[in-house]
Amino acid sequence: MLVKTYGSSVYGVDALTITIEVSVSAGNKYYMVGLPDNAVKESLQRVETAIHASGFKMPRQKIVVNLAPADIRKEGSAYDLPIAIGILAASHQIDADELGAYFIMGELSLDGCVKPIKGALPIAIQARKEGFKGFILPNDNAREAGIVNDIQVYGVNNLGDVIDFFDKKRTKPKPIEVNTREEFFKHINNYEQDFSDVKGQENIKRALEIAAAGGHNVILIGPPGAGKTMLAKRLPTILPPLNLQEALETTKIHSVAGKLSAANALMTERPFRSPHHTISDVALVGGGINPQPGEISLSHNGVLFLDELPEFKRSVLEVMRQPLEDRKVSISRAKFSVEYPASFMLVASMNPCPCGFYNHPEKECVCAPGVVQKYLSKISGPLLDRIDLHVEVTPVNFSELSSQRATEKSELIRERVINARKIQELRFSDKEELHSNAQMSPNMVRNICEINEQGQVLIKQAMEKLGLSARAYDRILKVARTIADLDGSEKIEISHLAEAINYRSLDRESWAG
Ligand SMILES: Nc1ncnc2c1ncn2[C@@H]1O[C@H](COP(=O)(O)OP(=O)(O)O)[C@@H](O)[C@H]1O
Numbered sequence: 001m002l003v004k005t006y007g008s009s010v011y012g013v014d015a016l017t018i019t020i021e022v023s024v025s026a027g028n029k030y031y032m033v034g035l036p037d038n039a040v041k042e043s044l045q046r047v048e049t050a051i052h053a054s055g056f057k058m059p060r061q062k063i064v065v066n067l068a069p070a071d072i073r074k075e076g077s078a079y080d081l082p083i084a085i086g087i088l089a090a091s092h093q094i095d096a097d098e099l100g101a102y103f104i105m106g107e108l109s110l111d112g113c114v115k116p117i118k119g120a121l122p123i124a125i126q127a128r129k130e131g132f133k134g135f136i137l138p139n140d141n142a143r144e145a146g147i148v149n150d151i152q153v154y155g156v157n158n159l160g161d162v163i164d165f166f167d168k169k170r171t172k173p174k175p176i177e178v179n180t181r182e183e184f185f186k187h188i189n190n191y192e193q194d195f196s197d198v199k200g201q202e203n204i205k206r207a208l209e210i211a212a213a214g215g216h217n218v219i220l221i222g223p224p225g226a227g228k229t230m231l232a233k234r235l236p237t238i239l240p241p242l243n244l245q246e247a248l249e250t251t252k253i254h255s256v257a258g259k260l261s262a263a264n265a266l267m268t269e270r271p272f273r274s275p276h277h278t279i280s281d282v283a284l285v286g287g288g289i290n291p292q293p294g295e296i297s298l299s300h301n302g303v304l305f306l307d308e309l310p311e312f313k314r315s316v317l318e319v320m321r322q323p324l325e326d327r328k329v330s331i332s333r334a335k336f337s338v339e340y341p342a343s344f345m346l347v348a349s350m351n352p353c354p355c356g357f358y359n360h361p362e363k364e365c366v367c368a369p370g371v372v373q374k375y376l377s378k379i380s381g382p383l384l385d386r387i388d389l390h391v392e393v394t395p396v397n398f399s400e401l402s403s404q405r406a407t408e409k410s411e412l413i414r415e416r417v418i419n420a421r422k423i424q425e426l427r428f429s430d431k432e433e434l435h436s437n438a439q440m441s442p443n444m445v446r447n448i449c450e451i452n453e454q455g456q457v458l459i460k461q462a463m464e465k466l467g468l469s470a471r472a473y474d475r476i477l478k479v480a481r482t483i484a485d486l487d488g489s490e491k492i493e494i495s496h497l498a499e500a501i502n503y504r505s506l507d508r509e510s511w512a513g
């Protein structure tokens with residue numbers, strides 16, 4: 001008998017429908033066809049053992065499993081469950097009538113239990129799109145799939161649960177219910193950390209507020225213990241809240257990477273990712289034989305924090321340049337290519353020199369001459385070109401640290417950021433894909449960030465006096481525009497420019513000059 005079950009394969013952040021045809025006929029050999037990778041080929045071994053463990057029989061006949069369409073490579077072990085169900089139905093051990101109405105996905109362990117899958121969310125979206133009635137998948141992924149409306153999602157623990165599901169003598173279990181909107185609004189802005197945890201550092205908070213308001217990448221430079229990591233971690237808390245669309249986009253990427261916890265159906269907080277500096281190129285930007293999203297995509301709609309930037313491998317910083325520009329990453333393979341969104345704010349931190357105390361108000365830098373320059377040159381150039389704000393962080397003193405003075409909560413800062421973003425949305429309303437000042441091209445900067453003659457003079461003087469390089473010019477204008485937006489000012493005033501000029505430390509000739 002020939003039976004069809006349905007599953008899905010994920011490419012990029014979208015899923016395709018895969019038909020699993022199982023035929024059981026006279027003979028005694030097993031075949032698996034339709035471009036399966038090794039993990040899929042090994043499926044029959046797991047399926048056989050799991051079928052036995054569940055009290056059923058593996059037919060001692062000719063079994064052919066065909067995964068269609070045949071020109072698409074099938075990877076991973078999540079086809080175990082639809083294959084097992086197909087074999088049981090094709091050998092008349094269970095009823096096949098309802099199989100056409102469901103997507104079934106899950107890896108089987110030898111005792112018949114199911115293990116979580118990757119991409120449950122895009123698969124559920126695909127099942128709904130194709131008009132399937134339901135989606136049966138491992139319990140651990142059920143809430144993730146459950147946020148898709150108009151499709152019945154059933155979480156199962158083992159093969160036996162699925163066998164029972166298709167047993168007409170039994171009543172069907174209740175599908176999982178996730179109220180997506182409720183889930184979304186219940187948890188939005190539910191951050192554990194807050195800017196009010198950081199004592200003092202008003203000027204750094206101000207710089208981060210500007211960064212958040214204009215979507216500017218930022219680097220924090222300062223000695224160990226100055227609070228760089230603490231400050232960076234709190235950046236998501238002052239960004240505008242995710243809208244439902246963004247929350248779904250971000251959740252989808254984490255679903256594809258298999259990084260959602262069972263309790264967490266929908267990501268309602270902006271991601272904050274902080275990969276270690278030993279990270280590989282592939283882990284950072286994505287890739288691999290079976291492509292997976294990297295840290296830059298897991299940071300989509302949130303913050304990517306590269307702590308101790310000069311410690312990262314040069315190649316890693318190089319591969320990040322293009323995605324930073326494009327806000328997405330394309331991964332090409334011989335037969336296909338996939339794309340992952342990667343629109344994130346980059347926050348980097350670094351010590352000012354290898355010993356950490358260059359320019360420190362109290363401590364002495366012990367680095368040999370030339371070492372500081374070499375250290376900086378590791379990050380200079382193209383990556384640094386994409387960082388609009390350079391912020392020097394000095395540690396707060398003891399009296400500030402122990403002060404009980406109340407400091408501003410993230411929520412208040414966020415309100416100002418939201419207002420500044422509204423102005424930018426209006427400014428760029430006729431330009432698709434452009435939302436914040438940081439995204440302006442050099443040409444647009446000249447058009448949009450108009451300054452008067454007095455401003456021109458100020459910039460020119462500052463550039464000469466501080467020895468700023470030419471590339472600083474556009475950055476200063478962009479950041480000044482954001483500062484003006486925070487101020488609700490249509491014009492860029494001298495005070496806005498003057499503040500923006502402060503954020504170019506690394507362009508200064510005097511730095512390690
Ligand atoms: N301004 C501050 N307010 C409160 N705690 C601070 C402040 N600065 C530093 N700390 C404390 O010092 C610790 C070390 O700071 P950290 O952010 O790790 O520094 P860095 O990343 O610059 O080396 C923090 O975890 C925090 O406990």
Ligand SMILES: [Mg+2]
Nearest residue numbers: 228229230307
């Ligand atoms: Mg740190």
Ligand SMILES: [Zn+2]
Nearest residue numbers: 353355365367
């Ligand atoms: Zn030093």
